Amino acid sequence: AQRVTQPEKLLSVFKGAPVELKCNYSYSGSPELFWYVQYSRQRLQLLLRHISRESIKGFTADLNKGETSFHLKKPFAQEEDSAMYYCALRGSGNTPLVFGKGTRLSVIA
Amino acid sequence: KAGVTQTPRYLIKTRGQQVTLSCSPISGHRSVSWYQQTPGQGLQFLFEYFSETQRNKGNFPGRFSGRQFSNSRSEMNVSTLELGDSALYLCASSPTGTQVYEQYFGPGTRLTVT
Numbered sequence: 359a360q361r362v363t364q365p366e367k368l369l370s371v372f373k374g375a376p377v378e379l380k381c382n383y384s385y386s387g388s389p390e391l392f393w394y395v396q397y398s399r400q401r402l403q404l405l406l407r408h409i410s411r412e413s414i415k416g417f418t419a420d421l422n423k424g425e426t427s428f429h430l431k432k433p434f435a436q437e438e439d440s441a442m443y444y445c446a447l448r449g450s451g452n453t454p455l456v457f458g459k460g461t462r463l464s465v466i467a
Numbered sequence: 468k469a470g471v472t473q474t475p476r477y478l479i480k481t482r483g484q485q486v487t488l489s490c491s492p493i494s495g496h497r498s499v500s501w502y503q504q505t506p507g508q509g510l511q512f513l514f515e516y517f518s519e520t521q522r523n524k525g526n527f528p529g530r531f532s533g534r535q536f537s538n539s540r541s542e543m544n545v546s547t548l549e550l551g552d553s554a555l556y557l558c559a560s561s562p563t564g565t566q567v568y569e570q571y572f573g574p575g576t577r578l579t580v581t
Contacts, residue, residue, distance in 0.1 A: 452517070
């Protein structure tokens with residue numbers, strides 16, 4: 359079974375501090391992993407995906423197959439990063455996305 | 468390109484009634500997925516349609532159903548509404564023919580059951 363766990367419901371950090379949003383997954387094969395973000399009053403949107411190995415808005419995420427994790431990191435948090443962040447997994451084949459329950463990031467000025 | 472649109476945006480229904488929600492995907496997208504979003508459970512997958520066929524189904528009772536039309540527009544129906552069906556219902560569409568899988572979400576329909 360596919361499962362995504364985001365252990366923190368809420369994460370508060372000060373502006374300029376490093377951020378790490380945790381995501382652990384359970385899947386026996388090779389998954390595709392994503393981070394989605396939902397800013398206040400905006401629709402859910404893709405932030406980044408592991409296969410692209412890109413940095414978006416200063417965020418990066420590395421897939422660690424040994425620890426089955428895909429943590430989202432940013433070295434210096436900004437107030438505009440405050441949002442709801444969802445980690446999602448897609449297994450092989452035409453399987454649907456499975457989302458974690460989300461972590462609300464609050465960046466304090 | 469216009470984004471994913473959902474109608475109506477807000478809906479208030481009474482327990483026992485039925486409701487139909489509509490989703491228009493991004494032009495050219497043939498896959499449409501539906502999710503239920505609640506504060507307690509987060510995003511839960513309902514079903515996915517591709518080329519008018521249901522390709523995947525989540526763990527929801529049979530009161531939840533959907534369909535997709537030849538123009539890729541999709542509807543979902545919930546019959547015999549219960550208070551617990553109050554949620555934000557999100558629709559997402561995906562392009563096809565690409566190696567990278569990405570879903571584009573609509574603004575959602577907020578359903579309140581009283």
